[in-house]
Amino acid sequence: MPTKTTSDLRRDMAAQPNLDAYLNDSRPYFTDRKLKGLLEKLYARCGFPKATLARLANMSEVYVYQVFAGRRHPTRDRLLALCVGLGATLDETQVILRQAAWGELYPRIERDAIIAHGIVHGASLNEINNSLCARGEEPLC
Numbered sequence: 001m002p003t004k005t006t007s008d009l010r011r012d013m014a015a016q017p018n019l020d021a022y023l024n025d026s027r028p029y030f031t032d033r034k035l036k037g038l039l040e041k042l043y044a045r046c047g048f049p050k051a052t053l054a055r056l057a058n059m060s061e062v063y064v065y066q067v068f069a070g071r072r073h074p075t076r077d078r079l080l081a082l083c084v085g086l087g088a089t090l091d092e093t094q095v096i097l098r099q100a101a102w103g104e105l106y107p108r109i110e111r112d113a114i115i116a117h118g119i120v121h122g123a124s125l126n127e128i129n130n131s132l133c134a135r136g137e138e139p140l141c
């Protein structure tokens with residue numbers, strides 16, 4: 001099946017007056033918003049327990065387990081903190097943000113640029129939060 005761009009889907013949506021017909025025709029192109037699989041894939045390469053991830057992401061173990069079980073949908077900042085703790089690349093982080101229906105890190109927003117720079121350069125969550133606070137921005141968590 002050929003892929004459709006977002007522009008293709010927008011065009012199809014505008015051309016199809018019947019919502020059910022549009023949804024049925026477009027369903028194969030919709031994003032699966034389940035984070036569990038993406039996070040598990042990143043976690044599998046870490047080699048440390050979820051308790052360590054919780055510490056690296058500055059979260060409770062219970063919360064981290066709930067996210068991985070699919071019972072919690074983290075905020076954008078908490079998801080970013082998890083990505084930092086998991087050692088995700090910037091591209092992986094952007095995919096996870098899209099899948100969770102959060103805005104990607106945008107380099108024209110200073111706070112996002114600080115976070116993205118930290119991710120690209122392998123900074124810890126504490127280092128990223130220190131950079132954010134030093135520039136008058138809110139820390140991730």
